[in-house]
Amino acid sequence: MSIRIRLTRLGARRTPDGIEPSCGVMDIQKGSESYRIVTDCGLIPVRAQEPGQDPSWHVPDLSFFEDGKPIDAVRLTHVHGDHAGFTPALAKYLGPKAKVWMTSPSEAMIPNVFEDGLKAFERARVRPLFDENDVADVHLRIRRIFKPGPFEILPGITDYVHPEGHIGGACSFTTLVGGKRVHYSGDRCSHDQPGIRGAQLLPREWYPHVIANSDCTYGADPDSDRRSWREEMDRGLEQCAATLRAGAPVLFCSFGIHRGGAVIHELSRHGVPNLAPVYLDGSCRTYTEIAMSDRGRWSELDTLLHVDGVRWIGREKGERYEASQPRAYAVVSTPGMGGPGGAAAFWKRQVLPNPDALLVFTGYLAPDTDGARILEADAERRRTGVNPVLAFEDQDPDGRPRVERLPFRCKVLQIRIGAHDSQGNILEWFRGYRPETAVLCHGSEAALASLSSSLEGDIPQVVRSDQQRTIELEF
Ligand SMILES: [Zn+2]
Structure with missing residues (x-):
């Protein structure tokens, strides 16, 4: 049976120095069956230039979902606003049985994140980007992942969920489909922090063939290796x-x-x-x-x-x-x-x-x-x-x-007590897995450019998400 996977990124950065709100779509065509899985859906506040000006928000382009194909499952890597804050806006595109998956710490924190979003819209006196009904719909669909390891996200489709440091409950998702493993990392951090030890690589049998999502935040910051x-x-x-x-x-x-x-x-x-x-x-x-x-x-x-x-x-x-x-x-x-x-x-x-x-x-x-x-x-x-x-x-x-x-x-x-990997650690991470394909995302233009040239020769296909929104895989 031939399997086709289409990976699409819906978030684009606003300015060359900015980082895009995270939102990745994986469309899987397995014989006559098709599945649509969405990983993360974030928003980023656009700050007012002067005190007193109205703020606004930068969000992924959800018009992609107007193609009428419903979303079968949503997965959240962690509850930071730029990864999870826009999730309620997915409500109207969710299939009748679609669940919203996240780790148990994420589930404990997410009500506050959605609530902060609603309050911010109210304070700014702008038309809300989602409302209480969307939030309530998403809450009913939330399912907790209680521990790292494999679980069945959709009938016949197994995910491996793995802790990634960064903040409480942060994880990555690796999907096994047609013998290939497609990895969505959220933000990740391999150094120890109070409350959370640093992330390790996946178990060897789960090393990905495709990295569909990465964390390139410090990809152009050599100082990050000195801190x-x-x-x-x-x-x-x-x-x-x-x-x-x-x-x-x-x-x-x-x-x-x-x-x-x-x-x-x-x-x-x-x-x-x-x-x-x-x-x-x-x-x-x-x-x-x-x-x-x-x-x-x-x-x-x-x-x-x-x-x-x-x-x-x-x-x-x-x-x-x-x-x-x-x-x-x-x-x-x-x-x-x-x-x-x-x-x-x-x-x-x-x-x-x-x-x-x-x-x-x-x-x-x-x-x-x-x-x-x-x-x-x-x-x-x-x-x-x-x-x-x-x-x-x-x-x-x-x-x-x-x-x-x-x-x-x-x-x-x-003081820079950040929770992202340094430039050197990002490269080490990509090289540790040596996938066939890696999509570089969640970084400034300079970060993606720097990482993509450094990884040349290490990874056969390196895709910059700011230059190519969709990639198709067939096997
Ligand atoms: Zn984060």
């Missing part, structure tokens, strides 16, 4: 302790999913709560709670978080204000890129004007985020010696947008 997670984190811990000892506060801007938990684990392990109160705020609270519960574990690579001595900021009015009263404290809060908006808006107000205080960013900062603007202003004040006043978008107590101006006097530190 060590441990050294970056230690730099943050040292400056945090020094600041607290000098009697001033520290704000860690952290992503809610996994990163916040990783930072408080480190603060707790290094005895920081003995120096000053340590708080957790924003959506870091919810996601850390899940990570620490049974629902947050599905693989032997999952490890425990230590959060001894850390206090959760409660949802009662006035708790933030009370927590900010000691001269010295450390707080870990979303948003990871510092804003606009979110719980960090309160803490920025306390920390930014204080020349002894320290503001720590824990990863990459996208252009036009508050974090990127603060780093630019930091570079500028080093040149000029003048402390600027910065304008931030915020909400008044009634939820109306307002612009707040804060003098910027605090110290700033950026």
Whole structure:
């Protein structure tokens, strides 16, 4: 029986430096039977250039599904917005029996991700890209994958699901079809992090013939090979302790999913709560709670978080204000890129004007985020010696947008404790599998170009997803 597989990527990047929202379609024609499997469906916020402007979203082109062929199964590699945030928009293209598959930690976190999407549409006062009914439909179809290993995703089609580091519950899917193995990696990370050990290669018998999806985030960043997670984190811990000892506060801007938990684990392990109160705020609270519960574990690579001595900021009015009263404290809060908006808006107000205080960013900062603007202003004040006043978008107590101006006097530190593989590790990963075909995706134009030239000679067919949207395989 001949088998034909058509692999299509629906996400395209907006700018050469950007990364596309992930969405891959695998159409399988097996004799007279056909199947359509979708892996990931993400959205990426397009930031307003100025405070007060409306945000928008960059999403995959779902008009592909207007061909009338229903989706038979959806698989989510992990719950980051750029991989999972647009999933409810698939609702109207799902076949009557289609299930939405994800690992059990992903299932525990996904309601918050969809809810954040709905709230963001409401706040921006734009026509929502999906609504509550779509979310409810997808929720009914969600099925959990409780442990790594093989499982039958559709009658007669076996998938191997494998932990990939990165964040809690992150996995890859490898489909065995017609004797060939087609691999969809989500984002992946082979170094250890608090709560999650680094990803290993698949069992040998599952090495893929085709890599249909990859994580090329740091594909053009040679610095990524020089950075060590441990050294970056230690730099943050040292400056945090020094600041607290000098009697001033520290704000860690952290992503809610996994990163916040990783930072408080480190603060707790290094005895920081003995120096000053340590708080957790924003959506870091919810996601850390899940990570620490049974629902947050599905693989032997999952490890425990230590959060001894850390206090959760409660949802009662006035708790933030009370927590900010000691001269010295450390707080870990979303948003990871510092804003606009979110719980960090309160803490920025306390920390930014204080020349002894320290503001720590824990990863990459996208252009036009508050974090990127603060780093630019930091570079500028080093040149000029003048402390600027910065304008931030915020909400008044009634939820109306307002612009707040804060003098910027605090110290700033950026530590790169990211959860993606470095450039060298990405290449090692591709070469470890040596597939017949590899599709390069989820990276800037420079990243795909650099990886594609490095892999020439190692892999017979290297496809850049930004140059070729569809590939056909027949065997
Ligand atoms: Zn991710």
